[in-house]
């Protein structure tokens with residue numbers, strides 16, 4: 375399986391930069407306003423599974439998209455996307471719901487449905503994502519929020 379073909383991927387943020395994001399730089403009011411602008415841009419639908427707010431889902435989250443440049447040790451904020459709860463939780467599954475077996479089971483089902491893959495392929499992807507996370511935790515990252523913060 376080529377991971378580039380997955381629509382929904384696990385993206386674990388390094389331990390040292392987990393809290394160094396735009397969300398934590400804004401007040402909750404500012405973040406809510408910002409998140410609503412992104413939802414409007416995304417036509418109130420999940421950018422990955424395309425479910426629509428008010429239809430089969432009642433809420434959208436604003437996900438921060440990061441890219442990692444290992445050579446210069448910089449983690450760049452590259453944009454935002456509206457995601458449903460399940461897609462968003464899968465992105466951060468290393469930190470979320472690990473102790474709640476039922477919820478985790480539902481997330482894995484969602485991952486398999488969206489990506490049209492088997493549970494075995496999920497397990498392989500999870501393993502790879504954790505290995506990548508461990509490798510990234512060895513690096514001292516500088517976080518670049520770009521133009522999103524003055």
Ligand SMILES: [Zn+2]
Pocket residue numbers: 420421422423424425457458459460461462
């Ligand atoms: Zn979704």
